[in-house]
Amino acid sequence: MITSTHYMFLSAALFMIGVIGVMVRRNIIIIFMSIELILNAVNINLVAFSAQLQNGIGQVFAIFVIAVAAAEAAVGLGIILAFYRNKETVNIDEMNLMRW
C-alpha cells in the first residue's frame, strides 16, 4: 500500500534533485527547470497530504502553485530573453558584472 510517507520520500527526492540542479547546472534554462522541479515536489506534497487528510485545501493550494508558477515562468523567460539579447549567452557563469 502506498502511504503518504512514500509520497513524501518521492517529493523529498524531487526537491533535492531540483536543489542540486540549481547549484550545479550552468545553463539558465536548465536551472529554471530545476526550480520547476522543486515546485512540483511541493505540489506532490500538497496533493498527497490533501488525500491523506481528506480535505481539499491542499489541492487548492497546489492549483495556485501551478498557476503562479506559470506566471512566473512567463515573466522569467521574458527576463532571460532580454538577458540573452544583450549577452548572447545563457551561461550563468558569464553573469558577473556585479560582484564584490
Add this chain to the structure above:
Amino acid sequence: MLLLIPLLPLLGFLVNASFGRRVGKAAAAAIACGAMAGSFAVSLLAVWRLVVLPPASRAIVDQVFTWISSGDFTAGFALRLDPLSAVMILVVTGIGSLIHVYSTAYMHEESDAEYARYFSYLNLFAAFMLVLVLGANFLVMFVGWEGVGLCSYLLIGFWYQKQSASDAGKKAFIVNRIGDAGFLLGVLLAFKTFGTVDFQEIAPIAAAIRPETAFGTVSLITLLLFVGAAGKSAQIPLYIWLPDAMEGPTPVSALIHAATMVTAGVYMIGRNAVLFSHAPQTLAIVAAIGVATALMAGTIGLVQNDIKRVLAYSTVSQLGYMFLAMGVGAYSAGIFHLYTHAFFKALLFLGSGAVIHAMGGEQDLRRMGGLKNDLPITYRTFLVGALAIAGVPGLAGFFSKDEILFDTYARGHTLLWAVGMLTSLLTAIYMFRLVFLAFHGDPPAPRATAGAGHVAPSHAAPSHHAAHLHDAPPAMTWVLIALAAGSVLAGYVGVPPVFAGSNWFGRFLEPSFSGAVVHEIPESPSLEGTLMVVSTFVAMSGIGIGMYFFKNHPRAADAVAERFPGVRNLLLNKYYVDEMYDASIVQPIRIVSEDVLWKAVDVRVIDGAVNGVGETVGSLSERLRRMQSGSVRTYAASVFLGVVLILGYYLWR
C-alpha cells in the same frame, strides 16, 4: 529659558551654515561670537536665578516636550540646571566665547567659505556641548554626547588636505565608537534596572540600595558608563586619539580637546555620583585608571617635541587627576579641577597657538627658543598658565590640585596620593621644559628655514624671519590676558579652610551630589597644611629641575631624543653614581617612560591594537566581499548551506 542657552549657538550654526560663505568673514565671525556671547549672557542670568534659590532647592527644570511615551515609560526632552550643570555651562559658554573671539583672528587666513564653515562647526559644537551638560536624562545627554563627537571629528579633520589630519579624525572616531558603545549599553542597562533614564529619578532609587560589595548590576552599569567616559575623556586605554587630535586648528584643541568636550566623561560621573558611589568596585577602577593615566601621560609628555602634543599629554594627565578625584569620591574636588583646568589649559593652548601663528605653523620645540623677547605678552600669559598648572601657590591649579590630593590622602589612599604627587612633579617639569625650550635660550640659528619642510596647515605663508616675529593680533592677545587673569583668580572660589576660606565652590556643588555615599573626612587643617607644603615643595622642585636642565644647562639636555641618557651622564659626572645605579634606576626610567610607555605601550600596543582591530575588520570585510563572487550558483549554494547548517545543528544536538 534654559532652552535658549543651546538654542543660540544652534541658530548661529544654522545661519553660518546657510549664508556664512556669502556674508563675508566679519559678519560670519560676528554671528558666531554673538551667538556664544548671547548664550553666555543667558547662562549668567540662569545661574543667577539658581543662586538666589535656597541651596536645597537649587534646580531649574525646563521640560521642553515629552520625547518618548510608550506604555509605562516616558522620557522628556528636558533640561535641568543645578549647581553642577551651572558650573559646566559657565565654563562652556564663557571660555567658549573667548575661544570664538580668539578664532576670529587665528583663522583669518582661511577663505570666506572655510571661515564660515569653521565657525558653524564651532557653534554647533557649543550647542551640543550645552545639551550634553544640561540634559536631565541619559537620552538628552546622549544627544549631546554623540553631537560633540561628530563636531570634534569634523573639526579635527578640518584641514583634510593633510593626510595626518584625516587619519587623526578617523582614529578619534574609531576610538570613540568603543566608548560610545559602552556608554549606550550602560544607559540601556540602567534603563532596564531602574525603569527610567532620568538622572533625578535614578538617584533616589540608587541611594536606597546598599552599596554593592561584590561586582553586581550597579557596578556593571557604572563600569559601562565609565568605558564611555574613558573614550570621551581620553583615559587608558582609549586615550590615544587625543594627542593625534592636535591635527585640528589650535583653538579647537583648546575648546574641545582641553576645556570642554574631553571633560564630559568627568562631568558624567559627577552627574551620576549617587550611582557611582554605590559601586565601590567601579570607583576603585576609576581611581586606578585615572592615576595610571595621569602618571603615564605625564611621563610621555616629558619626551615630546611638538608643542601641542606636550599640551595634549598634559591634558590627558590632568584628566587622569579628575578621574582620580571621582574615583576616591571627591566629586566636588574633581569638578573644581575641571573648572580651573579649563582656564589654564585653554590659556596654554591658545598661547601655543599664538606661538605657532607667529612661527608660521612651526610646532617643533627644537626649532623654537628665545621667543620671550619677541612675544612678550604671549610669554607672560603662558608663564602664568604654566605656573597655574604646575600648582604654584596662589594660582588656580594649586587650589584644585591640592584639594584632590588632600581628599585622596585623607581617605586613606596613600599610594594613589603618592603617585599623584609624582605626577605633580612631572607636570611641573614638562611644563617648564616647554616654557624654557620655547621662550628662553637662543633661537636656533637658521630660523629663516624654521618652517621649511613642514607643511603649514593652510598657513601657507612663508616662514617668518626672527625679525618679523611679533605678538598675535589684539583679538588673540586680549583673550590670552583674560584667560591669564582667570587662571590666577579662578581658584579663589574654592579656598580651603586652612586658608580661612570656606570652600564656597564645594558647598555650592553639594546639592548635586546629595545621596552619594561619601566617606566623611574630618576637617584637618594641620594635615591639609602639611600636604600643601609638600606639594608646593614638589611643584617648586619640578620647576627647578626644568630650569636646571632646560634653561641653565641646556647642553645637558641637548640631545633631545636621548633625553634621559643626558640625565645619566649628568648624574655620572656630578655624583659619581656607578653603573649599577645607572642600570637600576636611570635606564629603567628612560626605558619605561620613552621605550615602554611611549614607544611600546602608547605607539605600539594601544595604537597598534586600534590599528590592528581596524585592519582585521578591514581584511575581514575584504574577504566577505570576495565571497560575493557574483555567481548565482554560489548564492543558491549559500542559501542551501544555510538550511543544511541549521539541520545539522538539530541533528547533532
Add this chain to the structure above:
Amino acid sequence: MPPGISASDFYNILPELVLTSGALVVLIVDVLLPKERRGALAWVTLLAIGATLASLVPFRSTHVEVAQGLLAVDQFALFFKVVFLVAAAITVLMSVRYLEIEGASPGEYYFLILCATLGMMIMAGGIDLITIFIGLETMAVSFYILAGFIKPSHRSNEAAVKYFLLGAFSLGILLYGMSLMYGLSGTTNLRVMAAAFAGQETDARLVLAVILVVAGVGFKIAAVPFHMWAPDVYEGAPTPITAFLSVGSKAASFAMLIRIFLEGLPSMGHDWRLLFEALAIITMTVGNIAALTQSNVKRMLAYSSIAHAGYVLIGIVAGTSRGITATLVYLFIYAFMQLGAFAVIVGLRRADVAGEELKDFGGLHARNPFAAFAMLLFMLSLGGIPPTAGFMGKFWLFSAAIDAHYNWLAVIGVLNSAVSLYYYVRIVVFMYVKKEALGSEPATSPTLAVVLGVAVAATLVLGVYPRLLFELADASARTLGAAGVTTSLR
C-alpha cells in the same frame, strides 16, 4: 456569490480593490495618452495611492477576518499598509526624473509598482498560507520585471535574472516548508494551525518545516546566509526600485514573518526564536563588516539594509509586545531614511554620470547644501545617532531585547551600530570635508525635492517627537492574533 463569502468581505478589502482598479486605470491611461505626455502617469499613480490611503480610513479600528480567515483586516495590517503606500508614493515621486533620464516608458513601470504594493498589502493581511503566498508572488513577480526594467542596461538585466532565479529558488524552499506545515496541521489558516499545533509534541518534520520557512523568509528579508542576492540586485536595479525593494519588500516580508511565526507557530517559539537570534547576530555583523569596504554607495546601502534586517530581527526574537512595537516602529522609520538616502542617489544620477560611487558625493555640501544636509541626516539616522529617528528606533529595539533578557543580543547590536557608523560617516566626510567634486550640479527636480523634504521631516520629527508613532505601533502590535488576544506574545 460563492459560499462563505459575503458582501461585507468585499467591503473589507476595499483598499485592495481601490488599488487594483487604480493599477488598471494606469494601464488604460497609458494607452490613451500620447507618448510625450505619459509623464502625467506619475500623477495618476499618486492619485491611486492617495485614494487607497483614503480608503483605509474607515478601517482604523476594524478587527475582522475576511472570507473565512483568508485575510485579516486589523491594525497590524493597517500599519504596514500605510508603510507600503507611503513608500510607494515616495518611490513614484523619485522615479519621475529617473525615468526621464533613462528614457524608459512609464506605463508598465507605475502599473508594476502598484501591483507590487498590492502584493505587499495582501502579505500584511494574510493569515492563510495560500493568501500569503499569492501576495508574496504578486509582489515578487512585479519586482522581477521592475529590477530589469532598464532593458538596454546590462547591469539591470543581470540584476533581474539573478533576482528571478534566486527568488524562484527560495520560493520553492518556502513552499516546501509551507506544504509540510499544511500536511502536519491539516489547515493553511495560521490561527487554526496555531490551535492544532498547541500542546502537540514536536515533530521532526515540523522542525524541518520551520527551518525551510525560516530560509524562505530569510531570503526575502535578506538575512545572512540567505542574503547574497541583495547586494547584486540592489546595485543593478534602477535606483528607485532598489529603494522600494529595500523598504517595501523588506517590510512586507517582516509582516509575513510575524504573521507566520507569531500567529501560526507560537508553539514552536523556542525553536524559531533560537534560529532568528542566530540569524540576527550574523546578519548584523556580516552586513556591517561587508559594508565597510564598499565604494559603490548603492551597494553599501544594500549591505546596510542587510544589517538593518538583523536589527529588526532583534525585536522579533524578543517577542514581547515591546519587541514587536519596536519592530514596527523601526520598519516605519527605516522606510523614510532609506528612501531618502536613495533619493539623494537618484538626484546625483545624470545622463553621463551614474552618481553611485562614493567619490560622486565629494563636496556635495558645496554643490547642493540641502541634498548634503538631507544625506547627513539619513546617514546619522541609519547609524542611530540622536536626535534622529533612527536612534529612537534602535534604542527601543535594544531596550526591548534587554527587557526580554536577550542581553547579548543588545550588546552585539550596539557594537554593530558602532561599527556601522564608520561607513555612514565616511559619506558625510566625503560630502562635507572633501572638495574634489565632479563639478556638476546634482540634478534637482521639484518631485525629488518633495521626497527629500518629506524624508528629512520624517527623520527629524520622528526622532524628536516619536510619541504618536510609538502609540500607533503599540496598538497595532496588540491586535496581533485572533480576537486581539496576544496569546503568542510572551
